[in-house]
Amino acid sequence: MAAIAAIAAIAPLSALAHGKLESATPAPGSTVDVAPGALRLTFNEALEPTFSSIKLSDTAGTPVTQEKASVDAADRRAMTLPVPKLASGEYKVQWVAMTADAHKTKGTYTFKVK
Numbered sequence: 001m002a003a004i005a006a007i008a009a010i011a012p013l014s015a016l017a018h019g020k021l022e023s024a025t026p027a028p029g030s031t032v033d034v035a036p037g038a039l040r041l042t043f044n045e046a047l048e049p050t051f052s053s054i055k056l057s058d059t060a061g062t063p064v065t066q067e068k069a070s071v072d073a074a075d076r077r078a079m080t081l082p083v084p085k086l087a088s089g090e091y092k093v094q095w096v097a098m099t100a101d102a103h104k105t106k107g108t109y110t111f112k113v114k
């Protein structure tokens with residue numbers, strides 16, 4: 001019962017919360033053996049596709065792809081970015097997330113390809 005009450009108390013707050021990155025593939029700060037075919041970022045709330053984006057660049061700041069991120073139709077909290085075959089090295093992910101309340105949040109993280 002206490003748990004249910006706690007969830008009920010939290011629910012209205014999370015509906016108003018700003019977009020927050022909950023998980024990503026590859027994970028922030030990780031080193032992957034195999035270059036990913038796509039990045040997938042999952043947020044705490046549904047995203048507005050028009051104003052949400054992912055930019056992937058190498059250590060020199062050069063964009064790795066001109067492709068645009070798309071929101072997953074089956075799970076609107078997730079967006080994916082197809083990426084070309086990545087060489088070994090470090091990559092920087094810059095994301096912008098706009099949620100249904102029109103608030104924008106952004107963040108940056110890196111991952112490495114072995």
Ligand SMILES: [Cu+2]
Binds near residue numbers: 016017018101102103
């Ligand atoms: Cu908000």
